[in-house]
Amino acid sequence: MKDFLRLIKYSRQYSHILVISMFSMIIVAVTMVGFTSVIMPLFDEVLVRVEKDSKAVQVDRSGLKQGEETAAAEADPAKQTEGVKFKHNALTIANRLGFDKLFQLEGKNITLVQLPVIIIILFLLQGIFSFLGGYLMSKVGMMVVMNLRIELYQKITSRPLSFFTTYSTGTLISRVMNDIERIKSAVSEKLADILREGFTLVALIIYVLYLDWKLTLITFCSAWIVIVLIAKLGKLLRRVSTVSQEQTADMTTILHETITGIRIVKAFVMEKFEIERFSKAAKTLLDTNLRAVKVVMFTPALMEFIGAVMISVMIYFGGMQIQKGKMTAGFFLTFIFTIYAMYTPIKKLSRVNNVIQEAMSAATRVFYILDMKTEIRESENARPMEDFTDKIVYNDVAFGYRDDKVVESINFEVKKGEVLAIVGSSGAGKSTLINLLPRFYDLSRGSISIDGVDIRDYTLDSLRYNIGMVTQDVILFNDSVANNIAYGTNDIDMDKIKAAAKAANADKFIEELPNGYDTNIGEKGITLSGGQKQRLAIARAIFKNPPILILDEATSALDSESEILVQKAINALMKNRTTLVIAHRLSTVRNADNIIVMSKGHLIETGRHEELVKKKGEYKRLYDLQFHYDKQDGDG
Numbered sequence: 001m002k003d004f005l006r007l008i009k010y011s012r013q014y015s016h017i018l019v020i021s022m023f024s025m026i027i028v029a030v031t032m033v034g035f036t037s038v039i040m041p042l043f044d045e046v047l048v049r050v051e052k053d054s055k056a057v058q059v060d061r062s063g064l065k066q067g068e069e070t071a072a073a074e075a076d077p078a079k080q081t082e083g084v085k086f087k088h089n090a091l092t093i094a095n096r097l098g099f100d101k102l103f104q105l106e107g108k109n110i111t112l113v114q115l116p117v118i119i120i121i122l123f124l125l126q127g128i129f130s131f132l133g134g135y136l137m138s139k140v141g142m143m144v145v146m147n148l149r150i151e152l153y154q155k156i157t158s159r160p161l162s163f164f165t166t167y168s169t170g171t172l173i174s175r176v177m178n179d180i181e182r183i184k185s186a187v188s189e190k191l192a193d194i195l196r197e198g199f200t201l202v203a204l205i206i207y208v209l210y211l212d213w214k215l216t217l218i219t220f221c222s223a224w225i226v227i228v229l230i231a232k233l234g235k236l237l238r239r240v241s242t243v244s245q246e247q248t249a250d251m252t253t254i255l256h257e258t259i260t261g262i263r264i265v266k267a268f269v270m271e272k273f274e275i276e277r278f279s280k281a282a283k284t285l286l287d288t289n290l291r292a293v294k295v296v297m298f299t300p301a302l303m304e305f306i307g308a309v310m311i312s313v314m315i316y317f318g319g320m321q322i323q324k325g326k327m328t329a330g331f332f333l334t335f336i337f338t339i340y341a342m343y344t345p346i347k348k349l350s351r352v353n354n355v356i357q358e359a360m361s362a363a364t365r366v367f368y369i370l371d372m373k374t375e376i377r378e379s380e381n382a383r384p385m386e387d388f389t390d391k392i393v394y395n396d397v398a399f400g401y402r403d404d405k406v407v408e409s410i411n412f413e414v415k416k417g418e419v420l421a422i423v424g425s426s427g428a429g430k431s432t433l434i435n436l437l438p439r440f441y442d443l444s445r446g447s448i449s450i451d452g453v454d455i456r457d458y459t460l461d462s463l464r465y466n467i468g469m470v471t472q473d474v475i476l477f478n479d480s481v482a483n484n485i486a487y488g489t490n491d492i493d494m495d496k497i498k499a500a501a502k503a504a505n506a507d508k509f510i511e512e513l514p515n516g517y518d519t520n521i522g523e524k525g526i527t528l529s530g531g532q533k534q535r536l537a538i539a540r541a542i543f544k545n546p547p548i549l550i551l552d553e554a555t556s557a558l559d560s561e562s563e564i565l566v567q568k569a570i571n572a573l574m575k576n577r578t579t580l581v582i583a584h585r586l587s588t589v590r591n592a593d594n595i596i597v598m599s600k601g602h603l604i605e606t607g608r609h610e611e612l613v614k615k616k617g618e619y620k621r622l623y624d625l626q627f628h629y630d631k632q633d634g635d636g
Helices: 002-009 012-037 039-062 066-075 082-090 099-103 114-157 161-166 169-211 213-221 223-260 262-267 271-323 329-370 430-435 460-465 481-485 494-503 507-511 530-544 560-574 609-615 618-635
Strands: 391-401 404-415 419-424 445-450 467-471 548-552 578-582 594-599 602-607
Touching: 002 169, 002 329, 012 114, 012 169, 012 329, 114 169, 114 329, 169 213, 169 223, 169 329, 223 262, 223 271, 223 329, 262 271, 271 329, 391 430, 404 430, 404 578, 404 594, 404 602, 419 430, 419 618, 430 548, 430 578, 460 467, 467 530, 467 560, 481 494, 481 530, 494 507, 494 530, 494 560, 530 560, 548 560, 594 609, 594 618, 602 609, 602 618, 609 618
Parallel strands: 419 578, 419 594, 467 548, 548 578
Antiparallel strands: 391 404, 391 445, 594 602
16 A cells, blocks of 8 residues: 555646546546436336326226325325335435436426436436546556656666666566556556546445445445455465566566577577577466466456345345335335446456556565665765866775675876776776776775865766776667767767767778668667777767776777777877776787786786886786787787
């Protein structure tokens, strides 16, 4: 219930639409009561009057005086039987409720022609206001779900990188798409049913209590059985739904991994394996969903049986009362029809409850992410980073993932315009060290300052705007070449885009593409080679024109020809910038102003290339290993 009320709070900004929708639903409820109120006059007044007229004709023909005796009995209250008195009182109920003024239901006015007209008018009003209320409520629900989906997407994209090591891509996609879709079915589609059927049920309960409160209370005693059973079935459905949504997320993860890694799947002839893995997940999900279907289908079946028992008991009881002259047929039919009319909204509400339980399971998962505290926050007095003028300083920097220390006690500085190279064996903490600069992670200890200001005192946007990145794992988007180069800005200046491409040695291959700069490169740039992707990433960094540049093994995994082209592009990119380079090939960092050597999270050596070679430490060992490897590769 807490999560449901929280969802409702999202609709506050649309309160004016909600008021109109709720008013429409109230009108629908009133028309339903109006329809049930005409049943008693129909049976006890109009049809009886027709029967009397028919009998009067028979009396005239036969000479009998039965009609006169009946009329005399009704005219004289003292001669009325108990059944006739009850009938006289029952006929005035609709008048007491005020429907005589709305629908002209007074016995003296109503005719067999008027009743069908009244019924048509009632159903016309019901249809109009049911459509209006339902449409407006669905509109509000869809807007609420849209805002919730955007908020969730915004929350996910603003999370630090550590968040994405915990949650798989498939799980997050499932949250945004599948979970929100289940919430949508409840809020946008079923909320209208809740209001319409809820108002109708309340109106009918009030009306039936007015008819005969004692008989109503006896009838409602058995209704508690239905309420208890629905509540228990709802809890069971919510548990099953939670498992179903988790399994859906697992299946989405498998799907995402297979599609994004399809080249590897095909290269290792693993299609059958992946199909079996996906099929197993799909069958597991099917079994869980079938359990949910059993609950969903059992609920209305159970309600129909209980409802049939209630109606049967009422028919027997009502028939006995009519035979004893304590109740008229019209009154009994009105009462039983009203009870039956209540059964429809109760049945619909039970189905809505099933949908709501599934949606609340999804909402719990969505709100769990929305309620996560932001780990990387700006200080209250954060200021924009205007420009980079002096130096970057790492002071006693330490960082770890949970209890695992990745880097420890790191100290160095990079002056404006200098090139700092970071080298070390795999797992030494090189990438983590540079990811701390744009605050992809926050420090566990120490500080990083730019121009003497702690980076935590800069606004995140301005800090990252002044830092450009080119990584080994190039990320390109399913868009045109031009939009990928100009990513992150609304300034789609083709002259600047072409200049950036030319500086990155990418202009020639771009012009050879089918549509040049307007060519769509596919998901992750699948239509391009590795070297072409890398040069596009460099062109993107050149277009951004940041004063600080981070290169994370930007030339690794490239063939010699591509590496030469990429290295030329990098040289153009590094010109007049302060650059931090993670180097896979040590030959590319010989001209660096300073080199720091990492090992198991610690900085163990620092200096220029010649100095480090003379020290005969870790750098010399790495350099000799690579030199030996390159020599063997060249000989081969």
